[in-house]
Amino acid sequence: MIGLSHYLILSGILFSIGLIGVLRRKNLLMLFFATEIMLNAANIAFAAISSHYHDMAGQMFAFFVIAVAASEVAVGLGLLVILYKKYGTLDLDMYTVMRG
Amino acid sequence: MENLVYIALFAPLVGSLFAALFGMQKKNAITGIVTSMLLFISFVASAILFNHVMTVGPVHVRMMDWIMAGDMLIPFGFLVDQVSVTMMTVVTLVSTVVHIYSNGYMDHDKSFNRFFSYLSAFVFSMMVLVMSDNFLGLFIGWEGVGVCSWLLIGFWYHKEDVSREVNPSISPSWAANEAFIMNRIADLGMLIGIFILYWNIGSLQYDVVFAALPNLSDGILVAAAVALFIGAMGKSAQFPLHTWLTDAMEGPTPVSALIHAATMVTAGVFLVIRANPLYSMEAVHWVSYFIASLGTFVAIFAASMALVNRDLKRIIAFSTLSQLGYMFAAAGLGAYWIALFHLAAHAFFKALLFLGAGNVMHAMDGELDIFKMGGLKKVMRWTYLYMGLASLALSGIGIAGIGFAGYFSKDAIIETAFNEHTYILWVILVVTAGLTAFYSFRQVFLTFHGNERYHEIGAHPHEMYTYVLIGMSPLAILAVIAGFFQDWFEHFVTALLPEYHMSEHTHHLSWILGLIVIAFAVGGIVLAYVKYNRGLKRNEKLEHSFVYKLLANQYYIPILYEKIFSQPYAALSKFSWAVLDQKVVDATVDGIGHIIKSTGDNTRKIQTGNLSDYLRWMAGGALLLVVIAFVAFKLSQGAN
Numbered sequence: 001m002i003g004l005s006h007y008l009i010l011s012g013i014l015f016s017i018g019l020i021g022v023l024r025r026k027n028l029l030m031l032f033f034a035t036e037i038m039l040n041a042a043n044i045a046f047a048a049i050s051s052h053y054h055d056m057a058g059q060m061f062a063f064f065v066i067a068v069a070a071s072e073v074a075v076g077l078g079l080l081v082i083l084y085k086k087y088g089t090l091d092l093d094m095y096t097v098m099r100g
Numbered sequence: 101m102e103n104l105v106y107i108a109l110f111a112p113l114v115g116s117l118f119a120a121l122f123g124m125q126k127k128n129a130i131t132g133i134v135t136s137m138l139l140f141i142s143f144v145a146s147a148i149l150f151n152h153v154m155t156v157g158p159v160h161v162r163m164m165d166w167i168m169a170g171d172m173l174i175p176f177g178f179l180v181d182q183v184s185v186t187m188m189t190v191v192t193l194v195s196t197v198v199h200i201y202s203n204g205y206m207d208h209d210k211s212f213n214r215f216f217s218y219l220s221a222f223v224f225s226m227m228v229l230v231m232s233d234n235f236l237g238l239f240i241g242w243e244g245v246g247v248c249s250w251l252l253i254g255f256w257y258h259k260e261d262v263s264r265e266v267n268p269s270i271s272p273s274w275a276a277n278e279a280f281i282m283n284r285i286a287d288l289g290m291l292i293g294i295f296i297l298y299w300n301i302g303s304l305q306y307d308v309v310f311a312a313l314p315n316l317s318d319g320i321l322v323a324a325a326v327a328l329f330i331g332a333m334g335k336s337a338q339f340p341l342h343t344w345l346t347d348a349m350e351g352p353t354p355v356s357a358l359i360h361a362a363t364m365v366t367a368g369v370f371l372v373i374r375a376n377p378l379y380s381m382e383a384v385h386w387v388s389y390f391i392a393s394l395g396t397f398v399a400i401f402a403a404s405m406a407l408v409n410r411d412l413k414r415i416i417a418f419s420t421l422s423q424l425g426y427m428f429a430a431a432g433l434g435a436y437w438i439a440l441f442h443l444a445a446h447a448f449f450k451a452l453l454f455l456g457a458g459n460v461m462h463a464m465d466g467e468l469d470i471f472k473m474g475g476l477k478k479v480m481r482w483t484y485l486y487m488g489l490a491s492l493a494l495s496g497i498g499i500a501g502i503g504f505a506g507y508f509s510k511d512a513i514i515e516t517a518f519n520e521h522t523y524i525l526w527v528i529l530v531v532t533a534g535l536t537a538f539y540s541f542r543q544v545f546l547t548f549h550g551n552e553r554y555h556e557i558g559a560h561p562h563e564m565y566t567y568v569l570i571g572m573s574p575l576a577i578l579a580v581i582a583g584f585f586q587d588w589f590e591h592f593v594t595a596l597l598p599e600y601h602m603s604e605h606t607h608h609l610s611w612i613l614g615l616i617v618i619a620f621a622v623g624g625i626v627l628a629y630v631k632y633n634r635g636l637k638r639n640e641k642l643e644h645s646f647v648y649k650l651l652a653n654q655y656y657i658p659i660l661y662e663k664i665f666s667q668p669y670a671a672l673s674k675f676s677w678a679v680l681d682q683k684v685v686d687a688t689v690d691g692i693g694h695i696i697k698s699t700g701d702n703t704r705k706i707q708t709g710n711l712s713d714y715l716r717w718m719a720g721g722a723l724l725l726v727v728i729a730f731v732a733f734k735l736s737q738g739a740n
Contacts, residue, residue: 023719092711095711096709
């Protein structure tokens with residue numbers, strides 16, 4: 001039988017994968033993918049807990065997150081395009097203009 | 101009548117503000133004329149008020165409520181009674197003459213307008229001082245005259261400091277600071293006296309305070325009397341706070357005439373006269389006796405220093421000190437109206453003497469050493485006449501009820517000393533009268549008689565402008581005739597001040613007492629005539645004697661003060677600056693700055709500009725927060 005804890009462990013694993021991706025990857029596009037994984041890890045947790053407690057609020061939140069993530073990706077990709085045009089690369093190590 | 105009070109009081113203020121408008125500009129004759137006119141208006145208003153007080157009675161106006169806090173109510177009111185109206189008339193009369201005089205004297209000064217602004221501001225402060233109906237208003241005026249005195253002594257502030265051997269006052273700014281600081285010391289005493297009165301009575305109005313005096317304990321009365329007198333000692337330059345007055349001669353001569361002879365320095369005497377119900381109390385009789393003794397001591401102490409001085413203005417300054425001593429002697433012995441009478445008479449002839457000295461100084465291009473003058477009577481006949489009259493008045497020349505102003509007022513003081521059976525004071529005062537006559541005429545003869553020594557320094561003396569000489573004439577007339585108003589004046593002021601009558605015994609002896617005083621005064625003049633009339637003959641042996649040097653150096657008191665107070669204080673200040681301030685206070689403040697700056701320097705490496713690094717810091721921080729929250733949760737569960 002698959003219980004709540006299985007979902008939460010899955011969510012935790014996915015979140016960790018996303019976090020490691022954010023920390024380790026140098027390509028901005030890959031960073032976006034990693035954040036999407038983290039967001040969806042949270043969605044899984046929301047949906048699972050909502051189902052467990054028979055409370056729709058969690059699922060509503062998951063929908064919100066999906067909608068916000070979609071618009072965020074739209075804006076983020078637009079910015080990426082501009083950055084690529086300006087620097088010719090998406091490598092984070094090349095963007096150190098704010099060095100103190 | 102109320103309007104006249106305000107006109108008398110505020111006309112000088114208006115003049116001062118008007119002149120201040122032109123303060124930074126070059127000489128504008130209108131400032132001198134307008135301020136003089138306004139002063140004259142103030143004088144006329146005071147004279148009408150004088151007549152009103154004489155015929156109708158005192159005027160008491162309450163302009164506004166000044167301080168209201170809880171139970172404390174101090175109104176801003178003005179009291180024009182016999183004492184204050186006398187002071188008002190004297191102050192405005194002398195001020196008017198001095199203003200007119202200054203138009204000529206300050207003619208070539210580039211700060212002409214500024215001078216008149218200060219001078220009128222002084223008169224306003226002095227009017228507040230004498231007219232206030234409470235101790236706090238008096239204190240405001242008291243401080244106001246102090247500030248104006250400081251501004252005017254240091255009027256030529258740009259002069260460099262020189263050594264004490266070259267100029268005993270060092271420099272105008274030095275002298276101004278000395279005067280101000282010495283007065284601050286005394287003002288603390290005055291403030292404490294005011295606090296004592298307020299603390300115990302709950303009001304500062306003169307009438308309330310004086311009515312409440314009999315209910316106070318002896319200790320409080322003595323404390324208040326002593327504290328107030330310390331304030332008076334500073335303003336009236338009584339020993340040991342006397343050194344500032346002679347150094348104040350660094351100011352322009354009209355200032356010396358108005359502030360440091362006729363008006364401001366008499367404020368201390370005025371305070372004692374004003375507070376006469378306090379000083380007449382049985383409990384404080386020894387304080388009053390101390391005042392009389394100190395006054396007598398200062399009279400002879402200052403006169404002795406004047407005997408050998410060579411500086412024209414300083415001689416007159418010492419004589420001012422000496423005459424202030426006489427006034428305190430009279431006030432201390434309970435003869436308040438005589439003190440006030442001498443105050444008024446002295447104001448006239450002393451201002452005249454100073455203005456005459458100003459003429460001489462103007463003629464001699466600023467030279468003040470009487471050893472370098474001589475024979476000036478040929479070129480300065482009017483000044484000679486004025487100074488001669490003023491010196492006769494100062495010496496108290498007169499006989500059998502006819503004489504100069506000083507004859508009446510000073511004789512009355514000396515007679516009071518006899519009447520009170522304080523024979524030691526009497527002897528000292530009589531001797532001082534002889535010394536006074538000697539140094540006054542030593543100065544007159546050395547300046548105006550004898551050989552013309554001024555050729556040696558290349559001076560071309562000339563008489564002062566005619567309008568200035570005419571302007572001085574009211575003072576000359578009063579110096580001659582003021583004494584004849586003695587009985588009338590006594591009748592006028594004893595409506596307010598306690599009456600003072602000589603005993604039958606003294607009355608019988610008064611003619612012989614008067615004769616003794618006159619003998620001393622004439623003796624002094626004759627001695628001065630014999631020694632100095634034909635010219636200056638230096639006596640090297642005398643000038644090198646110990647006593648002469650002691651007197652010429654003012655008993656070494658200024659040097660003593662410098663060694664005991666100024667130098668240790670300067671050393672202490674230097675220590676505080678170099679060690680306490682720089683090494684402790686500054687080091688602490690700077691240290692805090694250094695810590696913050698080095699923290700910033702060390703941590704700015706974090707800001708690499710690389711997004712990955714920032715994300716790592718963020719993740720690390722978030723993880724740390726989660727761990728802390730987890731630990732705190734566990735701990736709180738464990739506690740339960």
